[in-house]
Amino acid sequence: MPRAEGRDGPSLAAVVCDVSVRLSEAGIPSPHHDAVALIARVLGLEPGEVRTAAARGDDVPQGHDDAALEALVSRRVAREPLQHLTGVAPFRSLEIAVGPGVFVPRPETEVVAGAAIEAARERVAAGVVRVADLCSGTGAIGLAMAHEIPEAQVVLVEVDDDAMPWLRRNVETLGAARVEVVHGDVAGALAGREGRFDVVVSNPPYVPTDGRPVEPEASHDPARALYGLGEDGLEVPRAVIDAAARLLKEGGALVIEHSDLQGEAMREELRGSGAWEDVHTGRDLAGRERFALARRARIVTDSACDRSGN
Numbered sequence: 001m002p003r004a005e006g007r008d009g010p011s012l013a014a015v016v017c018d019v020s021v022r023l024s025e026a027g028i029p030s031p032h033h034d035a036v037a038l039i040a041r042v043l044g045l046e047p048g049e050v051r052t053a054a055a056r057g058d059d060v061p062q063g064h065d066d067a068a069l070e071a072l073v074s075r076r077v078a079r080e081p082l083q084h085l086t087g088v089a090p091f092r093s094l095e096i097a098v099g100p101g102v103f104v105p106r107p108e109t110e111v112v113a114g115a116a117i118e119a120a121r122e123r124v125a126a127g128v129v130r131v132a133d134l135c136s137g138t139g140a141i142g143l144a145m146a147h148e149i150p151e152a153q154v155v156l157v158e159v160d161d162d163a164m165p166w167l168r169r170n171v172e173t174l175g176a177a178r179v180e181v182v183h184g185d186v187a188g189a190l191a192g193r194e195g196r197f198d199v200v201v202s203n204p205p206y207v208p209t210d211g212r213p214v215e216p217e218a219s220h221d222p223a224r225a226l227y228g229l230g231e232d233g234l235e236v237p238r239a240v241i242d243a244a245a246r247l248l249k250e251g252g253a254l255v256i257e258h259s260d261l262q263g264e265a266m267r268e269e270l271r272g273s274g275a276w277e278d279v280h281t282g283r284d285l286a287g288r289e290r291f292a293l294a295r296r297a298r299i300v301t302d303s304a305c306d307r308s309g310n
Helices: 012-025 031-043 047-056 066-077 082-086 107-121 140-148 164-174 216-220 235-247 263-273
Strands: 088-091 094-097 129-134 152-158 179-183 197-202 248-257 276-283 289-296
Touching: 012 031, 012 047, 012 066, 031 047, 031 066, 031 082, 066 082, 082 088, 088 107, 088 140, 094 140, 094 164, 107 129, 107 140, 107 197, 107 248, 107 276, 107 289, 129 140, 129 235, 140 152, 140 164, 140 179, 140 197, 152 164, 164 179, 197 235, 235 248, 235 263, 263 276, 263 289
Parallel strands: 129 152, 129 197, 152 179, 197 248
Antiparallel strands: 088 094, 248 289, 276 289
């Protein structure tokens, strides 16, 4: 750590500046934010406490670990995700535990969660709101819904063995009585619960097979959480749509994330199946098409048909 002139030890502001410069030179898009987060991790402080102390002109606390900070900064320079280094990813009002083996939730997915929360709140008047979060990963979306909607009963469905420890850890830490974890694929994990859910939400893998994520940090995400299979990357999203059609009540809402290039394809998929109405696309904070929304259309059964032909 650098030493400020006239001081026995380094000033915290100088350390923040030094780390920020190194991260900026490495192409990190948010160097000051990441520098503060890494320093806070080493010092056992909250990022806000680091910012306040630096602005006040404080020295770095005695006993700080230069080697530990250097190790974290070097890993971030190599584009290891900040969330892997701090062990958490902020998501709406929650801190989600993350690490190798599970997809790190992105800020744009908070908008998807917000749309699902709005859809669920529309059903609160009827009592308990049942939510299925498919391809749940860390559980971020479903846990946010459970925290923000007291009437919600949430089922988190995840198939990946490597993601499951993170999902269970987050449920144990943040969820509990109203949150259920189901280990299985979207096609069969909730068999026997058809027509019972008010909202189905999902951030499934959707990167095309020959596509490559833009962010260098995405190389640390598990491939199973990124690639949606097929040339268009929509095989897994189609499976989610099919599962949602079975699981939702009439009028129930589907909210499903996709890339900013897949909006039209997702609308066509939903409209072409005959199972959905009120199909439209939601945008993220940058104005990009980011998720599809639809309502489960009226479910016609044999008992609803006039067998006499009249």
